[in-house]
Amino acid sequence: MGIQFTNNKPYKHIIINNFLNEKKAKELLKALKKEKFEEKDSDLFQFRQTQELKYSKNKTISEFYHFFSSKEFLDLIGKTTGKKLRRADMAGTLYIDTDYLLCHDDRLEGRKIAYVYYLSEDFKDKDGGDFVLFNSKNKKVNKAAKKFYPKWNSLLLFEVSKKSWHEVEEVVGNKKRYAIGGWFH
Amino acid sequence: MKFNKSVNNIYLNNSVLDKIKKSYIKSDPNKIILRGFLKDGIYQQIYSKLKKQKIEQIKIPDRFSFKKHNLLSEVKDIFNNKEFREFLSIIIGKEVKKINLETREYGWKDYTLLHDSEAVGKRIEFFFIFAPNWDDFYGGSKIYEKKGKAFVFSPIGNSFCLINKKKDVLGFLQYINNYAGSQSILLVEGWI
Numbered sequence: 556m557g558i559q560f561t562n563n564k565p566y567k568h569i570i571i572n573n574f575l576n577e578k579k580a581k582e583l584l585k586a587l588k589k590e591k592f593e594e595k596d597s598d599l600f601q602f603r604q605t606q607e608l609k610y611s612k613n614k615t616i617s618e619f620y621h622f623f624s625s626k627e628f629l630d631l632i633g634k635t636t637g638k639k640l641r642r643a644d645m646a647g648t649l650y651i652d653t654d655y656l657l658c659h660d661d662r663l664e665g666r667k668i669a670y671v672y673y674l675s676e677d678f679k680d681k682d683g684g685d686f687v688l689f690n691s692k693n694k695k696v697n698k699a700a701k702k703f704y705p706k707w708n709s710l711l712l713f714e715v716s717k718k719s720w721h722e723v724e725e726v727v728g729n730k731k732r733y734a735i736g737g738w739f740h
Numbered sequence: 741m742k743f744n745k746s747v748n749n750i751y752l753n754n755s756v757l758d759k760i761k762k763s764y765i766k767s768d769p770n771k772i773i774l775r776g777f778l779k780d781g782i783y784q785q786i787y788s789k790l791k792k793q794k795i796e797q798i799k800i801p802d803r804f805s806f807k808k809h810n811l812l813s814e815v816k817d818i819f820n821n822k823e824f825r826e827f828l829s830i831i832i833g834k835e836v837k838k839i840n841l842e843t844r845e846y847g848w849k850d851y852t853l854l855h856d857s858e859a860v861g862k863r864i865e866f867f868f869i870f871a872p873n874w875d876d877f878y879g880g881s882k883i884y885e886k887k888g889k890a891f892v893f894s895p896i897g898n899s900f901c902l903i904n905k906k907k908d909v910l911g912f913l914q915y916i917n918n919y920a921g922s923q924s925i926l927l928v929e930g931w932i
Contacts, residue, residue, distance in 0.1 A: 598854045598883070598912040653879075653917040657851060658801035683918075689801055696802045720802065725849070727918045 556635045560712065565690045565700040568713035569635070572706065574672060580708045584674040586615035587733055592649045600656040602723075605647035608735065619735070620645055632739060636714060638667045640739040650684055650732035656723035658689060658696060666715045666738040674733040675705040683727040686711060689720035696720040705732050741814050743823035746782045751827075761831050769886055770904035772831065773893060777868065777900035778818070786814050787870045790926055795845055804852040806913075807924075809843035815928055816841065819868065828932070831902065832864060840931050846880055847924035851915040854885070862906045863931045870926035871897040878920040882927075884911040895925045 560569040575583065590611060592603035605611075608620050622628060623643050633640045650656075661669050671686065678684055684705050690697040694717060702724075703711065713719055715738065726732050750756055751774060764772045778786075795807040818824060825836040867882065874880065874895050882893040882901070886909045893901045905911060916924075 598851075598914070601915070653919065655915055655917075657853060657915065660802075696800070699801075722801065725915075725917060 557637065560635050560714075561637070565688055566714060566716060566718040567636070568688065568711065570703060570706075571710040571712070573708055574710040575708060577708070580674065582615050583619055583735075584676075584733060586613045587647050587674060587735065589613060590616065590647050592647065598657075599659060600654075602654040602656060603649040603651070608645040608647060629739065632668065632670075632712065636668050636712065636739075638714075638739070640667060643670075643737055643739050645735060645737040648732075648734050648736055650723065650726045652726055652728060654732075655725040658687075658720055658722040660696075660717065660719050661715045661721070661738070662717070662719070665740045668739040669713050669715050669719070669736070670739065671711045671734050671736040673705040673707060673709050673711070674735065675731070676707055676733075678705050678707075678730055678732065680704065681727065682730045682732075683724045684730070684732040685724045687722045687724060688713075689722070691718045691720055705734065741782065741817045743818050743821055743827065746778050746818050747827075748776055748779055751777065757827075757830055761833070764831050764902065765833070769884070769891070769906060769909050770832075771884075771891065772902050774900040775896065776898055778898055780898075782818075783870070783898045786812065786818075787872070787926070789814065790843065790845075790870065802853065803855055804913075805850045806852070807845040807847070807850070809845060809926070811841055811843055815843060819928055819930055828864075828866075828902075832904070832932075836932055838932070842929050843926065844929060845924050845926050846913060846916055847922070848916050848918060848920045850913075850924075851879075852911075852913040854910045854912045862904075862909075864902065865905050865911070865929070865931045866900065866902040867893075867930070868928040869895050869897055869899045869901070870928075871895040873923060874925060875919070877917075878923070879914045879916040880920070880925050881914045882911060883914055884909050886910075 590605040629640045685702045688701045690700040799805040820839045828836045880895045884891045
């Protein structure tokens with residue numbers, strides 16, 4: 556997994572399919588849907604987000620957060636990505652019709668690895684919501700290089716760097732793009 | 741098709757101009773919106789000509805995405821002639837010597853973002869809007885921010901907007917969503 560993460564282009568990333576067992580993933584989505592989502596918008600984005608999930612009172616969400624923040628899991632992700640990781644932050648996101656996140660690189664102090672765990676059901680090409688990775692040239696963002704649709708129960712990891720330009724394409728239609736995401740520090 | 745023959749007569753009236761000037765000075769940041777700016781026939785005529793132009797998609801993903809138009813002679817005649825410069829001078833209270841002009845078209849998936857480099861320097865910006873059958877829900881508003889406070893210029897056709905973009909004022913054009921379909925807005929954007 557580590558080799559794949561390092562060799563993937565346009566920058567270090569990996570997708571892990573069937574991340575949780577199906578029953579757990581469904582339970583997690585059910586719990587996530589009960590969280591309160593607040594609308595966020597700026598020049599760069601329009602979507603809905605929960606509070607930091609470490610404060611969630613829901614047992615399923617809390618268990619998932621603690622699993623993600625456990626030493627064993629941080630060590631596993633650290634080994635895959637070649638980074639020394641100390642903690643993870645986590646929030647739920649929901650994109651509905653017309654929501655989007657335009658191109659940015661995610662760089663902020665302390666962020667080493669970004670992750671998105673998709674709990675979006677039955678997304679097809681026409682539904683939008685793809686995660687797009689961009690090439691960069693001479694330290695500047697260039698053209699779209701790769702796209703991933705939000706595949707149910709898959710985990711995307713990528714290294715946060717000067718090259719990690721990415722966006723979430725607009726969701727078109729009635730599907731709900733649920734995910735849990737954040738950064739390993 | 742000079743400015744004085746193209747603009748709605750009301751905006752050539754001295755007492756109206758005086759009110760516009762006062763409104764511009766009173767607002768913070770200094771700004772005005774003038775609706776029904778051009779005579780209807782002129783507005784339609786220029787819009788039809790612009791829609792026939794070949795356009796080029798320009799995109800720098802972390803900054804903007806839009807279609808660039810060539811500058812029509814009719815647009816230059818109105819927005820970059822002596823009469824228009826005098827009109828602007830009266831409102832902003834200082835002589836306007838040079839105007840920079842661009843015509844941009846924004847449709848589905850187009851946008852501009854706030855950018856650090858914008859914070860350098862200050863300038864007075866204006867834009868004239870062509871937007872038939874547009875709904876605010878499609879996006880495309882011009883939004884200026886000053887210390888977390890937002891000033892929204894909705895894309896209403898045949899409107900002229902002017903804003904004094906000081907160092908602490910940043911602007912962007914809101915992302916246009918799928919409800920716009922094949923429709924677009926056209927902006928003649930200028931700065932002094």
